[in-house]
Amino acid sequence: MSRPLPPASSGTRRRAIAWAALAALGVALLGALSTDLGDWYAGLRQPAWKPPDAWFGPAWTAIYATTALAVLQAWGAAPTRARRDGVLAAAGINAVLNIVWSLAFFRLRRPDWALAEGLGLWLSIVLLAVVCGRERRSALWWVLPYLAWVTFALALNAAVVRLNGPF
Structure with missing residues (x-):
């Protein structure tokens, strides 16, 4: 078991905020570069209930911001280095899968694989x-909009597969 961590200094907190912001921007940039409209x-063919394309950018921007905030809060509240590493591992796995979805759907043109x-x-x-x-209850609440948005996006993805398949 890891030893408890001492309270973070203001410099450590500023670096953590900077890294969280850079990570969120990096995932957003890679996702945007993977998206070809x-x-x-x-x-x-799209379902009638699909929102306008212009809504997706602002929605993803908000999702990346709230998710970065959740990770930052959880990382800061984790009592040990092992638990901090767990927060970062979960965030890293998620970031990779987020980018891979965009690649599968838009670059490979395989909505079925993306689904x-x-x-x-x-x-x-x-x-x-x-x-x-x-690690921190409020961090959970910051992740829930992401879960809701991806649930909606996957329903939209399934509709695209149904309306356009096979691929």
Whole structure:
């Protein structure tokens, strides 16, 4: 078992905030670079309940911000280095799966693969919520909008597969 950590200094807190912001921006940038709304995407049949494309950027921006806040809160509240590492591991797994979903859907043009991978992404958000909530209850609440958004996005992904498959 790890020894309890001493309280973080203000310099440590500032560095943690900077790293959380950079990580969120990095995931957002990689996701954006993986997203191609060109002719292929425009040609997909979409369900009538799909929101306008312009809504997705602001929604993802808010999701990345609240998730970074949750990770930062949980990391700061974790009493041991091992628990801090657990928070970072859960966040890292989630970040990778988030980017892979965009690659599968938009770059590989395989909404069916993205839907299958999306289950892993969804489970990683549940894991992130549990890990963050274990360290600080408010961190759990900051992850829940992400879980709700990805649940909606996967329903939309499933509708795209149903309306356009096979791929």
